[in-house]
């Protein structure tokens with residue numbers, strides 16, 4: 001990405017805001033993925049170097065597989081956040097009014113931060129900066145740094161650091177490389193760019209540990225997770241009319257193997273199912289507790305944009321990887337299933 005003057009000006013402004021701020025809130029999206037956690041950790045590293053007071057927040061359960069990243073122990077993960085919210089008992093683990101700067105990283109949409117109401121209100125005049133590579137969704141940012149052409153938010157952070165001549169520490173290098181690797185499926189997804197590969201190799205020179213990242217993000221599946229994978233593979237079918245593959249898991253099927261809720265079992269399944277040759281894409285639909293259905297869409301086909309289907313179903317994401325959530329339950333009868 002060649003940085004145009006307008007983007008460079010935004011990066012400089014963002015750093016000015018950070019330097020002036022007294023208390024900074026960092027937030028990312030629920031069910032945080034590698035890029036989300038890595039982006040948080042990279043900015044935590046920067047803020048600690050500057051001696052800035054800060055809090056990092058992620059709604060939802062902690063994702064254990066990223067605990068190898070520096071500073072993850074400082075992130076406040078809020079368990080049961082959404083159920084508390086719907087029952088009206090939501091209580092934030094901090095006083096939102098104390099912050100003068102809020103930085104959202106990799107969020108996709110404000111609703112995924114768990115802080116949508118507070119951020120929209122900005123009742124105490126907080127300045128809101130957004131770094132994201134998802135498509136635009138709303139007009140809530142005071143400073144919006146959005147680059148859908150970047151493979152990861154971590155890639156955007158790299159340009160931000162460069163524009164401001166900020167030293168890339170070994171910690172930051174590990175974070176940026178993790179974000180790029182996880183969001184490109186270790187450079188396998190079609191969105192992978194030459195720039196992302198160049199940045200990754202530069203991160204190795206700054207001390208990022210590639211084998212350690214891959215070991216933690218790829219070779220990390222437990223036996224229950226593998227069993228659930230097996231079931232998802234077994235249930236995989238192709239809809240010949242649309243040349244689209246799908247696999248459906250009911251809650252009862254999943255619970256038979258009691259996978260650890262803190263393990264990212266399902267994202268990796270949809271990624272693996274998309275290895276199927278010759279189809280336009282794949283849908284992985286699973287039933288969750290509380291009458292929710294989660295759908296993941298993946299495609300490796302150059303002409304297919306699965307985010308259009310995800311958007312129609314109230315979700316979102318990228319052309320090659322998207323998701324949605326619906327209310328309902330899955331009923332299976334022999335080889336057939338329906339949503340009730």
Ligand SMILES: [Mn+2]
Pocket residue numbers: 035036106133151152153183
């Ligand atoms: Mn991302």
